[in-house]
Amino acid sequence: xxxxxxxxxxxxxxxxxxxxxxxxxxxxxxxxxxxxxxxxxxxxxxxxxxxxxxxxxxxxxxxxxxxxxxxxxxxxxxxxxxxxxxxxxxxxxxxxxxxxxxxxxxxxxxxxxxxxxxxxxxxxxxxxxxxxxxxxxxxxxxxxxxxxxxxxxxxxxxxxxxxxxxxxxxxxxxxxxxxxxxxxxxxxxxxxxxxxxxxxxxxxxxxxxxxxxxxxxxxxxxxxxxxxxxxxxxxxxxxxxx
Amino acid sequence: xxxxxxxxxxxxxxxxxxxxxxxxxxxxxxxxxxxxxxxxxxxxxxxxxxxxxxxxxxxxxxxxxxxxxxxxxxxxxxxxxxxxxxxxxxxxxxxxxxxxxxxxxxxxxxxxxxxxxxxxxxxxxxxxxxxxxxxxxxxxxxxxxxxxxxxxxxxxxxxxxxxxxxxxxxxxxxxxxxxxxxxxxxxxxxxxxxxxxxxxxxxxxxxxxxxxxxxxxxxxxxxxxxxxxxxxxxxxxxxxxx
Ligand SMILES: [Fe+2]
Ligand SMILES: [Fe+2]
Numbered sequence: 001x002x003x004x005x006x007x008x009x010x011x012x013x014x015x016x017x018x019x020x021x022x023x024x025x026x027x028x029x030x031x032x033x034x035x036x037x038x039x040x041x042x043x044x045x046x047x048x049x050x051x052x053x054x055x056x057x058x059x060x061x062x063x064x065x066x067x068x069x070x071x072x073x074x075x076x077x078x079x080x081x082x083x084x085x086x087x088x089x090x091x092x093x094x095x096x097x098x099x100x101x102x103x104x105x106x107x108x109x110x111x112x113x114x115x116x117x118x119x120x121x122x123x124x125x126x127x128x129x130x131x132x133x134x135x136x137x138x139x140x141x142x143x144x145x146x147x148x149x150x151x152x153x154x155x156x157x158x159x160x161x162x163x164x165x166x167x168x169x170x171x172x173x174x175x176x177x178x179x180x181x182x183x184x185x186x187x188x189x190x191x192x193x194x195x196x197x198x199x200x201x202x203x204x205x206x207x208x209x210x211x212x213x214x215x216x217x218x219x220x221x222x223x224x225x226x227x228x229x230x231x232x233x234x235x236x237x238x239x240x241x242x
Numbered sequence: 243x244x245x246x247x248x249x250x251x252x253x254x255x256x257x258x259x260x261x262x263x264x265x266x267x268x269x270x271x272x273x274x275x276x277x278x279x280x281x282x283x284x285x286x287x288x289x290x291x292x293x294x295x296x297x298x299x300x301x302x303x304x305x306x307x308x309x310x311x312x313x314x315x316x317x318x319x320x321x322x323x324x325x326x327x328x329x330x331x332x333x334x335x336x337x338x339x340x341x342x343x344x345x346x347x348x349x350x351x352x353x354x355x356x357x358x359x360x361x362x363x364x365x366x367x368x369x370x371x372x373x374x375x376x377x378x379x380x381x382x383x384x385x386x387x388x389x390x391x392x393x394x395x396x397x398x399x400x401x402x403x404x405x406x407x408x409x410x411x412x413x414x415x416x417x418x419x420x421x422x423x424x425x426x427x428x429x430x431x432x433x434x435x436x437x438x439x440x441x442x443x444x445x446x447x448x449x450x451x452x453x454x455x456x457x458x459x460x461x462x463x464x465x466x467x468x469x470x471x472x473x474x475x476x477x478x479x480x481x482x483x484x
Contacts, residue, residue, distance in 0.1 A: 018432060050432075057443050190260060190296075191260070197299065
């Protein structure tokens with residue numbers, strides 16, 4: 001059995017990580033090698049055409065576009081994708097307040113071919129943040145709940161540091177240590193981490209909950225440049241029809 | 243056996259792809275999970291500290307820093323790494339004209355623990371371009387010889403379009419179709435491709451050699467912003483002592 005990094009073919013899964021540089025957002029493509037059914041996690045409006053070209057070249061059928069949460073820093077590609085791909089459905093947490101075809105909650109499955117992602121609710125950055133975990137628990141798409149050596153901010157939308165801390169510790173740090181952590185963003189050119197690494201080296205989440213709350217209270221970050229257009233747009237699938 | 247994307251642990255290899263956004267350069271870290279010996283491909287001066295921090299956190303011992311060629315768009319991190327890591331050796335093609343501890347040529351092996359990369363000479367973008375191929379031929383680090391749906395330019399240094407075409411067709415397109423292609427750069431947020439994909443979809447290298455030469459002749463690209471400082475610096479491991 002040959003093993004691949006970007007295509008876990010012996011597991012029957014095609015996998016690609018893609019990057020949108022303006023918002024530093026990662027989009028993830030997962031597909032079943034046999035049925036060719038594909039799911040796209042956190043697509044970005046500006047890179048919809050790039051993503052669709054790749055999906056077409058790989059011979060995949062995009063069935064579902066899912067978001068990890070209602071983003072404040074970029075406009076989701078979900079709405080535009082729905083206009084361009086017949087039958088495509090959008091999905092997001094039912095706690096997000098956003099509209100989508102499929103409203104997800106804890107334990108729900110996002111299916112592509114004979115594979116699926118399981119939804120783990122990981123609120124704290126927003127109320128509707130979820131982490132998508134592959135069926136073999138080898139990969140977790142953590143959105144802004146857990147970033148590489150960091151985490152999403154908790155000072156806007158429904159942010160709550162205590163809640164984020166509990167989500168990460170109960171829902172992500174309980175995954176296998178070698179489970180790969182794929183975040184929604186990275187600002188330092190890092191692409192992946194593992195649960196073990198973050199449990200050891202995350203400068204915020206290795207602290208006590210009190211220290212964490214204190215750290216998050218004192219970040220003094222500027223307001224996200226796009227929040228006033230991105231959030232209202234993302235509540236309706238990126239301004240486009242749901 | 244569990245399979246990982248970023249850590250091919252069942253093969254005994256730790257793997258990480260890292261990005262430097264100013265020059266859009268990918269740096270690759272490969273290490274033996276048992277002996278912890280590591281090699282870094284195409285390190286960038288500006289991200290040396292990030293890379294060393296990760297190497298330290300993963301408990302690795304960096305033995306070798308190698309370049310795919312003498313870069314014109316960024317300064318290599320090799321020299322600075324040698325100053326910071328005792329015993330570290332640098333390596334580059336003997337046809338590059340650049341100084342290094344180890345001068346590589348066709349068929350040479352770059353060893354890390356019980357694993358190795360094999361050197362395939364792939365000149366054309368420069369005289370000293372090489373592609374590093376993992377021992378199981380599952381990954382090829384192609385430098386600027388083959389980019390995702392593109393290739394390096396051939397209008398400066400010792401560029402020769404005909405030679406590049408032959409290199410890619412004879413040395414890269416002859417690898418297994420599912421061999422992952424990891425380039426030195428990407429400008430569209432793409433991280434990996436495969437030999438099969440590039441044989442099918444590369445808009446330049448799927449053409450005849452005559453058409454390819456013609457395409458490369460008419461790109462009309464501006465001179466790389468950093469070439470006058472980067473090339474002289476990279477001839478001596480990034481301005482730092484070899
Ligand atoms: Fe967010
Ligand atoms: Fe180059």
